[in-house]
Amino acid sequence: MRRLTRHRSVPGNRRPSISAQVLDAAVWCSVGAFAASVAPAQTPVISPGITADKSRPPATESARRQPATETAIPTQWSVIRIDDTRVGHGRYDERRLADGTVRTRSTMKQSVRRFGEELTIESSLVTHETADGRLLAFEQTTRNPPSSETRLSGRFAGGRVTLTSTVNGVADTTEMPVEPGVRSPLWQERVLGKIDAAADTPMTFRAFLPDLKAVSDVRVTAGGTVDRTLADGMRKRLRAFDVVAAELKQFPFRFFVDGRGEIWASETPFFGRLMRSDRVSAEFALAEGGPAEFDIGNDTLIDVRPLKDPHRLREIVYRVSFPDAFVGDLPPSSSRQRVERIDDRTLRITVTSGGGSPPSRPASGREHLASTQLVQADDFRVRRHADDAIGPLRDPARVADALTGYVGRTLVEKNFSTAMASAAEVAETLSGDCTEHAVLLAAMLRAKRIPSRVAVGFLYLPGRGKLGGHMWTEAFLDGDWKPLDATLGGRPVGPGHIKLADSALSDDAAALTLFLPVLDWSSGVKVDVTTPE
Numbered sequence: 360m361r362r363l364t365r366h367r368s369v370p371g372n373r374r375p376s377i378s379a380q381v382l383d384a385a386v387w388c389s390v391g392a393f394a395a396s397v398a399p400a401q402t403p404v405i406s407p408g409i410t411a412d413k414s415r416p417p418a419t420e421s422a423r424r425q426p427a428t429e430t431a432i433p434t435q436w437s438v439i440r441i442d443d444t445r446v447g448h449g450r451y452d453e454r455r456l457a458d459g460t461v462r463t464r465s466t467m468k469q470s471v472r473r474f475g476e477e478l479t480i481e482s483s484l485v486t487h488e489t490a491d492g493r494l495l496a497f498e499q500t501t502r503n504p505p506s507s508e509t510r511l512s513g514r515f516a517g518g519r520v521t522l523t524s525t526v527n528g529v530a531d532t533t534e535m536p537v538e539p540g541v542r543s544p545l546w547q548e549r550v551l552g553k554i555d556a557a558a559d560t561p562m563t564f565r566a567f568l569p570d571l572k573a574v575s576d577v578r579v580t581a582g583g584t585v586d587r588t589l590a591d592g593m594r595k596r597l598r599a600f601d602v603v604a605a606e607l608k609q610f611p612f613r614f615f616v617d618g619r620g621e622i623w624a625s626e627t628p629f630f631g632r633l634m635r636s637d638r639v640s641a642e643f644a645l646a647e648g649g650p651a652e653f654d655i656g657n658d659t660l661i662d663v664r665p666l667k668d669p670h671r672l673r674e675i676v677y678r679v680s681f682p683d684a685f686v687g688d689l690p691p692s693s694s695r696q697r698v699e700r701i702d703d704r705t706l707r708i709t710v711t712s713g714g715g716s717p718p719s720r721p722a723s724g725r726e727h728l729a730s731t732q733l734v735q736a737d738d739f740r741v742r743r744h745a746d747d748a749i750g751p752l753r754d755p756a757r758v759a760d761a762l763t764g765y766v767g768r769t770l771v772e773k774n775f776s777t778a779m780a781s782a783a784e785v786a787e788t789l790s791g792d793c794t795e796h797a798v799l800l801a802a803m804l805r806a807k808r809i810p811s812r813v814a815v816g817f818l819y820l821p822g823r824g825k826l827g828g829h830m831w832t833e834a835f836l837d838g839d840w841k842p843l844d845a846t847l848g849g850r851p852v853g854p855g856h857i858k859l860a861d862s863a864l865s866d867d868a869a870a871l872t873l874f875l876p877v878l879d880w881s882s883g884v885k886v887d888v889t890t891p892e
Contacts, residue, residue: 430455436644438590439469440635441653445590446471448644449636453549460495461488463545474656476774479504484545484569492546492564499569511569515541522572524866526732527783531866541574542566544604551600551616554581568606570871575606587615587624590637595623608686609878630659631882656827661817663886665824669855670847674891675819677708677857682883687876690816690859694839710854713841723835726863727810733781733864734798736805740786744769745803755809759834759841762807764849766800779870793818796845797830798864810835812863814842815873817880819855826857826886828877833861 431454439447447469454462466483481502487495498512510525520537523530544566554562561580568575582599589595597615604610615624626635669675684703692698697709730736748765749758772790780788782802785795797813804811811834818829831844831852840861842852859876862869 429457434641436639436641437636438639438644439467440590440637441471441629442632442635444653446653450644455490459490461490462486463488463543465545472652472654472656474654478655486543486545488543488546492542492549493540494543494567497543497567497569511572513567513569515567520567524732527735527781529732531732535572537567537574538565540565542577544568547577547579547602548614548622549620551579551614551620551622553620554579554600566604568604571606572866573606575604577602577604582613585615589624589639590635591639591643597623607875609875628882630655630878659828659881660820661826661880661884661886663819663824663826664888665822666819666888666890668821669819670821670850670853672712672854672890674709674711675854676889677706677710678887678889679706679708679880680704680885680887681706681879685879687879688860690857690876691861693858695842695854696858708857710857712851712853723810723840724863726865727812727835728805728808729863729865730802730805731863731865733866733870734802734805734811735781735783736802738783738786738802741782741799741802742806744786744799745806748803749807755807755834756836756841758807759804759809759836759843760849762800762803763832763843763845766796766803766845767848770796770799770845793830793846797832800832800843800845801864804832804834812840812861813873814856814858814861815877816859817857817877821855829856831856 431452435451437449437451438445439449447467449465449467451466452464456462462485464483464485466481468479468481470477470479472478481504483500485498487497489495494513494515496512496514498510500508500510502508511522513520513522515537518536518539519534521532521534523532525531542564546564546566550562561578563576563578565574566577567573578601580601582601584596584598587595587597595615595617597617600614600616602612602614610627612625612627614622616622623638624636626633628634666672666675678701681704685700685706689700689706690696690698690708695711695713699707699709701707728736730738735741744765745762749761752758752761770785770789770791772788773792774790779794780791780798782798785791785799786802801811801813811832813830814833815828815830817826819825820827829846831842831846833840833842835841842856842858844850844852844856859880860873862873864870864873
């Protein structure tokens with residue numbers, strides 16, 4: 360994607376924050392735009408944030424022949440479960456406008472626990488489409504109370520899309536070329552019933568995925584007929600359809616459709632479990648449930664051999680076995696981490712405490728010094744904390760260590776109720792978990808002109824025999840990227856960190872793509888560890 364124009368505007372007096380598109384730091388609602396259908400019975404209403412484009416003629420002859428009236432399908436409701444545990448509900452609305460175009464609104468509310476604390480995500484996706492699914496405009500909103508909402512809107516015209524992303528009260532507008540005829544991420548839901556189940560060739564189309572700010576190939580394959588019991592006990596005979604977006608291959612969806620083409624259920628893998636959505640009545644969907652039972656923190660840890668203090672060891676070798684052929688990107692190799700593919704299902708990752716030769720081209724660019732919507736190095740609170748942390752220090756290595764220790768000491772309220780906050784919000788609230796420590800430290804490093812990025816992967820939990828998803832920071836010092844972990848109080852980073860990806864967090868979409876490799880490890884992975892004698 361190539362950015363051609365950019366404009367920022369700052370509304371007055373809004374509390375800075377960002378909700379992750381995915382629960383547990385950008386994973387939960389990545390299902391979001393493409394899969395706002397994880398609740399297949401959600402329904403879009405006309406949104407005041409998207410106005411009709413009066414200058415745009417209907418795109419098809421069939422649209423031009425529509426009567427000058429508006430029609431709406433009945434609102435559809437769904438209940439969302441992880442395996443058999445209820446975690447939320449969804450709603451879907453669809454309205455055909457007088458000009459033949461279609462507006463949809465898909466909303467979801469989901470609550471789980473994260474290391475014992477309740478985490479709630481609310482999301483909505485509104486689309487304006489032609490009758491054949493070509494996307495004219497959209498607006499996506501995400502809320503993670505008590506944080507304020509974030510919003511992404513887009514308008515398609517003349518082979519371009521204009522995107523406006525609002526994070527922390529700052530509106531950032533970009534423009535990029537887009538191929539003509541790109542479809543809505545919800546379009547397949549209106550055509551599943553029309554696909555020939557006996558066809559040998561899957562249906563494919565190109566759709567815009569708001570979460571990624573990108574166009575992706577989407578493949579729809581018809582499957583067999585099954586008897587399925589829905590969440591409310593209703594049994595129905597339904598046909599299965601598999602839907603996969605190439606850019607979100609970690610979230611393959613299976614929809615279950617009746618003979619009239621109506622979706623009654625969907626499911627997708629989720630950290631070794633199934634996230635399910637069943638169409639139900641409004642009363643069933645909105646009924647009060649018990650406290651959130653699924654814990655996205657504790658329930659997704661990976662078992663390993665307990666080590667008393669893995670972070671003080673010189674080296675750990677991880678042998679990672681996947682239940683099926685590993686098709687994801689290999690974790691990066693560096694001066695501290697060596698990755699080898701043993702066979703199509705096995706990786707060997709050797710992590711050391713450092714001291715090896717730096718990579719030949721350890722890439723540090725302007726993006727690692729830039730102030731962005733997530734890493735606001737120019738925020739006055741971030742700069743004030745950076746000044747307080749270093750005092751008279753000027754040596755970059757000593758500055759980096761001082762900033763790391765300061766963040767670890769200053770974020771006194773450790774909580775897991777926020778999926779992911781931006782640096783500016785963390786600088787104000789001084790609370791959060793590893794993601795908040797990492798982004799604040801990255802911003803403070805940039806405020807002192809030290810290139811920074813964040814890294815994600817797994818952390819060895821001392822004494823527990825578990826690997827847990829984790830984020831930390833890296834600073835470019837002496838020609839190499841040095842890992843810094845403010846969550847651990849600034850102690851040196853040893854071989855207890857397995858790195859899967861890194862990012863400069865140039866925009867809010869980068870937060871989602873950064874966490875996608877973690878999902879490759881989420882189902883049936885076995886990890887054996889060895890250490891030097």
